[in-house]
Amino acid sequence: MNKVSFEIKQGIKAHCIKTDSYKTDITCVIITTPLKRETVTKNALIPFMLRRGSNNFPSLYLINREMENMYGASFNCGIDKMGDNVVLKFYIESISNEYALNNENILRRNLESLLDIVFNPIQKNGLLNEEFLQTEKDNLRKVIESKIDDKDLYSFDACIAAMYGDDKFGLYKYGYVEDIEKIDIKNISEYYNFLIQNSKIDIFISGNIDEKEAKDFLNENENIKKLKPRTENYILNNEFTESKQIVENIKEVSEKMDVTQGKLVIGLDISSNIDNLQATGLVYNAILGDGANSMMFQNVREKASLAYSAKSTFVKQKMNVFIRCGIQIENYQKAVDLIKVQLDNIKNGKFEEDDIQNAKTYLISGIRNIEEEQDTEVVYYIGQEISKTNMSPDEYIEKIEKVSKEDIVNLANSVSINTIYFLRN
Amino acid sequence: MQIVENSKIKEKLFIEKLSNGINVMILPKKTRKKYIVWSANFGSIDNKFYAPGEDVLTTVPDGIAHYLEHKMFEQENRKNSLDVLTSLGVEANAYTTNDHTAFLFECTENFDEALDEFMNYMQNPYFTDDNVEKERGIIEQEIMMYDDYPEWSIYMNAMRCMYKANEMNIDVAGSKESISKIDKEQLYKVYDAFYRPDNMIIVLCGNFEPKEALEKIKQKMTLEPYEEETRRVYNKEPDEINQKYIEKEMNISMPSVIIGYKDNDLKSDKVKKDIAIDILGTLLFGKSSDFFKNLYECGKIFSEPIINYEFSKTYAHVLIQLQTNYVEDVLNIANSQIENLKQNGINDEDFQIAKKKVYGNIVKDYNDVSTIATGIVSDYFKGINSFDYFEEFNSLNKEYVEKILKETFVEDRKVISVIKPISDKKD
Numbered sequence: 090m091n092k093v094s095f096e097i098k099q100g101i102k103a104h105c106i107k108t109d110s111y112k113t114d115i116t117c118v119i120i121t122t123p124l125k126r127e128t129v130t131k132n133a134l135i136p137f138m139l140r141r142g143s144n145n146f147p148s149l150y151l152i153n154r155e156m157e158n159m160y161g162a163s164f165n166c167g168i169d170k171m172g173d174n175v176v177l178k179f180y181i182e183s184i185s186n187e188y189a190l191n192n193e194n195i196l197r198r199n200l201e202s203l204l205d206i207v208f209n210p211i212q213k214n215g216l217l218n219e220e221f222l223q224t225e226k227d228n229l230r231k232v233i234e235s236k237i238d239d240k241d242l243y244s245f246d247a248c249i250a251a252m253y254g255d256d257k258f259g260l261y262k263y264g265y266v267e268d269i270e271k272i273d274i275k276n277i278s279e280y281y282n283f284l285i286q287n288s289k290i291d292i293f294i295s296g297n298i299d300e301k302e303a304k305d306f307l308n309e310n311e312n313i314k315k316l317k318p319r320t321e322n323y324i325l326n327n328e329f330t331e332s333k334q335i336v337e338n339i340k341e342v343s344e345k346m347d348v349t350q351g352k353l354v355i356g357l358d359i360s361s362n363i364d365n366l367q368a369t370g371l372v373y374n375a376i377l378g379d380g381a382n383s384m385m386f387q388n389v390r391e392k393a394s395l396a397y398s399a400k401s402t403f404v405k406q407k408m409n410v411f412i413r414c415g416i417q418i419e420n421y422q423k424a425v426d427l428i429k430v431q432l433d434n435i436k437n438g439k440f441e442e443d444d445i446q447n448a449k450t451y452l453i454s455g456i457r458n459i460e461e462e463q464d465t466e467v468v469y470y471i472g473q474e475i476s477k478t479n480m481s482p483d484e485y486i487e488k489i490e491k492v493s494k495e496d497i498v499n500l501a502n503s504v505s506i507n508t509i510y511f512l513r514n
Numbered sequence: 515m516q517i518v519e520n521s522k523i524k525e526k527l528f529i530e531k532l533s534n535g536i537n538v539m540i541l542p543k544k545t546r547k548k549y550i551v552w553s554a555n556f557g558s559i560d561n562k563f564y565a566p567g568e569d570v571l572t573t574v575p576d577g578i579a580h581y582l583e584h585k586m587f588e589q590e591n592r593k594n595s596l597d598v599l600t601s602l603g604v605e606a607n608a609y610t611t612n613d614h615t616a617f618l619f620e621c622t623e624n625f626d627e628a629l630d631e632f633m634n635y636m637q638n639p640y641f642t643d644d645n646v647e648k649e650r651g652i653i654e655q656e657i658m659m660y661d662d663y664p665e666w667s668i669y670m671n672a673m674r675c676m677y678k679a680n681e682m683n684i685d686v687a688g689s690k691e692s693i694s695k696i697d698k699e700q701l702y703k704v705y706d707a708f709y710r711p712d713n714m715i716i717v718l719c720g721n722f723e724p725k726e727a728l729e730k731i732k733q734k735m736t737l738e739p740y741e742e743e744t745r746r747v748y749n750k751e752p753d754e755i756n757q758k759y760i761e762k763e764m765n766i767s768m769p770s771v772i773i774g775y776k777d778n779d780l781k782s783d784k785v786k787k788d789i790a791i792d793i794l795g796t797l798l799f800g801k802s803s804d805f806f807k808n809l810y811e812c813g814k815i816f817s818e819p820i821i822n823y824e825f826s827k828t829y830a831h832v833l834i835q836l837q838t839n840y841v842e843d844v845l846n847i848a849n850s851q852i853e854n855l856k857q858n859g860i861n862d863e864d865f866q867i868a869k870k871k872v873y874g875n876i877v878k879d880y881n882d883v884s885t886i887a888t889g890i891v892s893d894y895f896k897g898i899n900s901f902d903y904f905e906e907f908n909s910l911n912k913e914y915v916e917k918i919l920k921e922t923f924v925e926d927r928k929v930i931s932v933i934k935p936i937s938d939k940k941d
Contacts, residue, residue, distance in 0.1 A: 110544055112523070112881045149810060153801035157867050160874025184877045188523075190870070224813045231816055234767040240662055347765040347936060350658040381600040391594070394651030397659055415659050443601075450603035457622045461547045462882070 130264025577688015795821030
């Protein structure tokens with residue numbers, strides 16, 4: 090493993106992934122905080138406010154100009170839902186110093202800019218810049234409203250919301266339009282300062298930089314110096330924390346929109362407590378619907394020609410599987426029945442050693458790729474850090490290899506359909 | 515093997531034309547990944563041709579290149595090669611564009627076994643009435659899925675505005691109606707006409723020793739050279755655009771706009787022009803442009819417009835895509851932004867910074883084995899060499915970029931395609 094992690098202060102860690110295999114470097118700041126109905130929209134607004142300008146780059150224009158001058162470095166921020174937490178991501182990707190035309194230390198300069206944008210916003214009397222607020226509230230509203238644009242993701246989110254309701258994992262990561270008007274410069278500034286001083290913070294650097302250099306740089310950085318030690322305050326989700334009760338009645342939700350193709354999403358609960366649960370869940374999901382050899386692809390797409398896209402997704406933090414396919418609207422019942430047959434077949438052990446082997450090979454080759462793709466590697470270690478699993482890709486592979494047919498059947502028998510969601514016209 | 519080296523990006527490309535006429539290119543990289551793509555110069559625009567040895571024109575249904583892509587995985591032993599490759603732990607896929615069809619796989623292990631399967635299915639198609647019929651439902655669903663993608667609708671509408679006759683106005687997958695006419699005889703016919711060595715390229719990128727990799731390909735190559743040519747026929751496209759404006763309503767949250775400029779100059783140096791248009795995109799609409807700054811601050815746009823120069827041997831155009839609730843305003847401001855730059859010329863400092871940005875983006879393209887390999891393929895069919903981007907970059911000056919601005923961003927070759935949210939209907 091080429092990753093070294095060290096604590097800068099209590100609750101603030103740095104993770105250095107030393108590599109010279111890429112033409113680019115990535116620097117990334119991650120802030121993790123629990124998902125709550127009352128703060129979800131404010132969380133989403135924070136990146137919008139911060140990217141408008143910091144003390145060293147007091148306008149959007151100056152940030153963008155600096156990025157262009159650093160050979161088109163891309164600065165971006167985003168919001169991810171990870172189990173019951175929300176993760177605020179700020180990152181810069183740029184070409185490595187080696188390819189600079191004028192010998193600039195691009196990596197160092199970008200890291201400095203990034204820390205300035207996140208931790209050193211323009212503030213007067215403890216208040217963020219009010220001039221930015223209205224535009225950014227409007228922008229956030231547009232982003233929330235744009236969730237209907239991607240029907241596939243929209244249906245996926247809608248199924249999760251139907252399963253989990255108005256709390257934690259059920260929340261929409263960008264928040265809710267009705268909250269936006271209640272946000273003013275005072276409460277958003279207070280929230281920002283609270284977030285920065287009380288959340289778990291992780292800084293990831295992937296590039297040709299060693300531990301000592303990174304440590305020295307971060308310890309001397311003025312913006313890091315201002316941060317206080319804190320106790321990590323977030324919700325740990327992993328295979329041991331999630332237990333589910335089997336739902337008695339399947340929820341069926343159907344929603345109408347002007348679409349050509351119907352989107353079917355079936356949310357499944359896993360309520361098993363076998364050993365090696367997460368790895369077994371991955372193998373189960375791969376047999377069911379991840380990859381070209383899966384039952385969904387072979388039986389729903391290839392044999393029945395019901396869909397072009399037919400797959401399933403395993404959400405390991407919450408121990409759920411979501412079956413997703415795009416079908417002709419009149420084929421709804423046919424598709425649901427056929428999917429139920431697939432679920433029963435796994436329960437009854439009606440699959441071959443070959444299917445298990447295919448699933449494992451597929452998963453393992455995906456894991457081997459982690460260390461060959463810079464952004465995938467960073468995302469992998471973010472996930473590991475937040476679930477406190479700290480597994481190397483090799484250890485991960487070992488766990489997958491251990492999964493037996495008995496494990497899969499055991500897990501399959503704990504699976505129940507929670508919700509069937511259908512987007513139709 | 516011919517070796518082309520680029521010292522700036524520190525990469526070497528190994529090239530060899532095999533005895534049957536197929537080109538093989540290998541770019542070794544320090545990674546565990548191995549990536550191979552095999553591509554035929556046959557895409558959705560190729561719908562009329564004289565098959566080798568025939569003097570009767572063959573016209574095929576729209577979407578046949580894409581249909582053929584789906585069916586290439588079928589094997590005589592009833593196995594599907596995609597399944598076989600997936601079982602080996604390699605990630606296999608295929609795609610069709612307007613001018614080529616590509617088949618690929620990527621892996622960290624089992625390359626040799628996968629290569630056997632890969633080269634076998636590429637050289638031995640097996641179509642039956644049943645397996646062709648079975649695919650129709652799947653492709654229909656794929657077409658319907660695209661119908662719901664706003665970005666695809668707006669793009670196709672822009673093409674229909676721009677081109678009267680040019681085959682760019684055909685949807686890559688065809689339509690439900692056109693694919694209903696595709697049968698196994700037609701698939702064999704287009705396979706024979708276009709999947710021929712002199713019309714294909716194989717590109718490898720990743721953990722390869724070039725000589726050894728080339729040897730493996732040679733051993734498994736069974737395609738014979740072709741004596742006679744396939745002659746393609748394209749419609750004659752007039753210089754002028756087809757229609758100025760088109761709009762469509764869809765279930766989306768905010769209007770999307772494409773501003774397109776048809777470029778009739780298919781002769782001049784494409785690489786240089788591509789870089790120039792990238793620079794112009796940055797200067798006119800990039801994140802540090804006046805356009806972006808002003809419209810962002812008054813809340814009229816939110817994300818950076820995307821500027822693309824798309825070209826191949828039979829077409830060229832610039833596309834500027836953005837989202838806004840203030841379509842008319844933003845279109846007017848975009849126009850005056852272009853006219854102002856034409857009149858005032860480019861500021862030196864802006865030019866240098868835009869150039870740095872474009873350079874950085876070209877460097878970034880050499881990070882990932884799949885981006886590199888598929889980039890080499892699409893450049894090859896455009897008739898250009900990927901490394902030329904670095905050569906041309908050096909010689910590019912402000913005057914040339916200003917000239918391209920004046921020649922390409924011309925009002926009467928401009929089209930507008932808009933997708934709007936569905937307006938409320940009162941019952």
